[in-house]
Amino acid sequence: MVGEDERYVCLDSDTGLFSATSWGEAARRYLNLGIAEQNLMGVAAGLARSGRIPFVNTMATFAATRALEAVKLDIAWNDLPVRIVATHGGLSAGHLGSTHHSLEDLAIMRMLPNMTVLVPADGPATESLVRAGAELPGPVYLRLGRGATPALASREPVRIGVAQSLRRGTDVTLIATGPYPVLTAVETADELAGAGIDVAVLNMHTVKPLDQEAIVTAATRTRGIVTIEEHWAAGGLGSTVAEVVADLGVACPVRRVAVADRFAAGTGGHRHLLARNGISGATVTEQVRRLLA
Numbered sequence: 001m002v003g004e005d006e007r008y009v010c011l012d013s014d015t016g017l018f019s020a021t022s023w024g025e026a027a028r029r030y031l032n033l034g035i036a037e038q039n040l041m042g043v044a045a046g047l048a049r050s051g052r053i054p055f056v057n058t059m060a061t062f063a064a065t066r067a068l069e070a071v072k073l074d075i076a077w078n079d080l081p082v083r084i085v086a087t088h089g090g091l092s093a094g095h096l097g098s099t100h101h102s103l104e105d106l107a108i109m110r111m112l113p114n115m116t117v118l119v120p121a122d123g124p125a126t127e128s129l130v131r132a133g134a135e136l137p138g139p140v141y142l143r144l145g146r147g148a149t150p151a152l153a154s155r156e157p158v159r160i161g162v163a164q165s166l167r168r169g170t171d172v173t174l175i176a177t178g179p180y181p182v183l184t185a186v187e188t189a190d191e192l193a194g195a196g197i198d199v200a201v202l203n204m205h206t207v208k209p210l211d212q213e214a215i216v217t218a219a220t221r222t223r224g225i226v227t228i229e230e231h232w233a234a235g236g237l238g239s240t241v242a243e244v245v246a247d248l249g250v251a252c253p254v255r256r257v258a259v260a261d262r263f264a265a266g267t268g269g270h271r272h273l274l275a276r277n278g279i280s281g282a283t284v285t286e287q288v289r290r291l292l293a
Contacts, residue, residue, distance in 0.1 A: 008134070009047055013040050013058040015087070037062045041070035041082070048080035053134065059093065060086035060143055064105035075139045076112040083133060083140045089119075090178060090230030091264060092146035094273040098263045102143075106177075107235025109141040110208040116140045117208040118160065121182040122151045125205060128158045136160075146270070149179035152186070152203070161206050163214035169200035172288050173218035176228040177204045177237045180274055181257075185228050188281040192288060199288065207237060215244045219252035224291035226255045230279060233258035255287040 012032045033040050037058055044054040056063070063071065063086040075082045086105065093100035109117045116136055120126040126144065133140040156164050163175070166182070167189050176185040182203045189199040200222060202214055218225050225245070227238035238256030245252050259277045266273070274280065 005053070007051065007053045009052045009054045011040055011044055011047075011054050011056045013037055013056075013062070015057060015059070037067035038070045041067045041084075042074050044082045044084075045070070045074035045078065045080050048075075048082050049078070053081050053083070055083045055085055057085050057087065059100065060089040060102035060105045061093075061100055063141070064102060064108045068108060071109075071139075072112055076114050079114040079138045081137060081139065083130075083142060085130075085142045085144065087144045088146045089143040090145065091259075091273040091277070092230075092270050094264075094268050094270055097267050098265060101264055103230070103232045103259050103264065104235070105141075105143060106207055106229070106231050106237065107239070110240065111235075112139075114138040115208060116160065116206070117143070118206055119143045119177045120158070120205055121177075121179050121203050122149060124151060125158045129160065129205065132158075132160050143178070145179055150183060152182065154203075158205055161209045161211060163211040164203040164205060165200070165214075166203055167199065167201035169198040169222065171198045171223055172291055173200040173202060173222045173225050174228060174284065174288075175202045175204050175215070175218065175225055175237065175241055177207060178230045180271065181228040181230055181279060184279065184281055184284060188284045188288075191281065192285065197288065197292065204237060204241075207240065210240055210244065212244050215241055216248060219245050219248060219250050224253040224255065226257060226284060226287045226291065228257045228279065228284060230274065231258055232261065234261065253291055255291060257283050257287060 009029045014034045044056045047054045118129045120129050174185040176182040185201045229237040242254045
């Protein structure tokens with residue numbers, strides 16, 4: 001994509017992801033600035049101010065915490081078109097331990113004025129959101145995992161700010177964000193259907209701006225909402241959905257499936273750590289049954 005438009009620039013933080021990439025004519029617009037995330041964001045802001053559209057590549061935990069001041073003041077405050085492509089989101093860097101887990105980034109980024117926050121659930125959605133986000137007027141935070149994840153069986157297009165309906169239902173609505181949480185929601189909904197429980201599933205790939213209309217529909221047409229995310233319970237998808245429901249003043253319970261208020265200790269594979277921290281079909285099923293009880 002960098003080769004398609006002279007304005008596009010790729011700024012890397014020595015991740016090694018592009019070591020075998022042939023940039024061709026666009027090679028001069030690939031800059032490896034090393035492991036210096038705050039500097040990375042400052043340079044991106046300067047390029048954006050000069051008419052470029054920088055795509056910044058670094059790990060999510062470093063983008064959202066180590067470089068936060070630069071993201072807040074250099075990028076968000078100036079409403080600049082910097083695209084922060086944050087890899088290793090959530091627990092996907094589980095092999096590196098809790099220092100590399102990113103369970104706070106959605107809360108941090110959605111709080112920043114002017115910031116659009118995107119969390120694609122599979123490869124095709126990632127491409128769609130990258131292309132759609134490329135021309136937005138302000139900054140974008142795009143949260144990715146580490147490795148490939150299964151593609152969703154959905155023909156509904158992914159549009160920024162519009163929740164993707166993956167399953168219709170009348171009993172409970174599952175609202176999920178991110179690859180494995182969305183996959184867990186779909187799989188669990190199919191299993192619950194066998195028990196006579198009709199579950200709707202929404203892929204909330206845009207955490208900000210949030211599709212409030214979809215949440216209103218869920219809150220008024222089903223008996224409750226269960227959110228699923230790869231994030232601490234505070235401040236993420238569940239919190240923002242609960243905020244919308246509270247503002248509506250409707251009697252709709254919201255239950256959150258998220259990582260508890262503790263550091264996710266240990267190392268391991270991605271799905272292993274998710275299950276170990278309660279991001280699983282069993283937890284979702286339990287919350288659905290509690291709602292219906």
